[in-house]
Amino acid sequence: MLTQTTTRVLEPSDLDAALDILGREPVENAFVTSRVQVAGLDPWRLGGEMWGWYAGGELRSLCYAGANLVPVCAGPDAVRAFADRARRTGRRCSSIVGPAEATRLLWKLLEPSWGPARDVRAHQPLMVIEQPSTEVSADPLVRRVRKDEMDLIMPACVAMFTEEVGISPLAGDGGLLYQARVAELVGTGRSFARVEDGRVVFKAEIGAATxxxxxxQGVWVDPEFRGRGHSETGMAAVVEYALRDIAPVVSLYVNDFNTAARASYRRVGFREVGAFMSVLF
Structure with missing residues (x-):
């Protein structure tokens, strides 16, 4: 029995307890929950470790430590414990991302040893919608991307990623991991696009699903087609697909400085329910 506050790497036998923690905030925790539900807690399958913080012998908080470092249901004491562990292991992630309050403290504690960051996005509104848009008509031309359309969708995905993150996803391994992720989303029917004359006008993916x-994620409109309402009608269509086929709540988070996107999402019917923060390396 663990009687004091401590952290440890969770094991497959801890799955039910971890899922209980993740279930406390199903929208905030959608990304981590979706990975755990598919891969369990085996680090090789999960793509990283799941750290657990215990107080009085009870699992209280989690932190996913993979390509991203993600605090889950973590108060200040848990964040400090996770920061201590992260300092000892050294930085292995390309970003820290999660609920703004916990992520802000985690970065404050890690910045002296892990900094500087390439970019810090301190306030990213978390938005949700639970019914089809009543204000914006769904674009009837937005559809699922087919498996034989990888050559069509990949350039749009690379353009979106580069514009959003500031670096190309093709760097490092030549884009093999990124291409595999895009192929996974296409293969599971979670990649959507409007295509005109062989050209992607609008695209978006459902990146995490429980x-x-x-x-x-990955909402993008070809620059030549911006300002024509494609983001709104396209998002209305993706929301309809998501609500019908995947989950009763659809979420996203957006940079606070992207006022055009925030206004577009509000017109579709999204409302703000919290905030994320991202630290990019």
Whole structure:
């Protein structure tokens, strides 16, 4: 029995306890929950370790430590414990991302040893929608991307990633991991696009999906087609697909400085329910 506060790497036998923690905030935790539900807690399958913080012998908080470092249901004491562990192991992630309050403290504690960051996005509104848009008509031309359309969708995905993150996803391994992730989303029917004359005009993916919530990512409109409402009608269409086929709550998070996107999502019917923060390396 663990009687004091401590952290340890969780094992497959801890799965039920971890899922109980993740279930406390199904929208905030959609990304980590979706990975755990598919891969369990085996680090090789999960793509990283799941750290658990215990107080009085009870699992209280989690931190996913993979390509991203993600605090889960973590108060200040848990964050400090996770920061201590992260300092000891050294930085292995490309970003820290999660609920703003916990992520802000985690970065404050890690910055002296892990900094500087390439970019810090301190306030990213978390938005949700639970019914089809009543204000924006869904674009009837937005559809699922087919498996034989990888050559069509990949350039749009690379353009979106580069514009959003500031670096190309093709760097390092030549884009093999990124291409595999895009192929996974296409293969599971979670990649959507409007295509005109062989050209992607609008695209978005449902990146994380559980039975209780899913998360839209990678929203992009070809620069030549911006300002024509494609982001709104396209998002309305993706929301309809998501609510019908995947989960009762659809979420996303967006940079606070992207006022155009935030206004677009509000017109579709999204409302703000919290905030994320991202630290990019």
């Amino acid at each position: 039975a209780r919530a899913c998360q839209i």
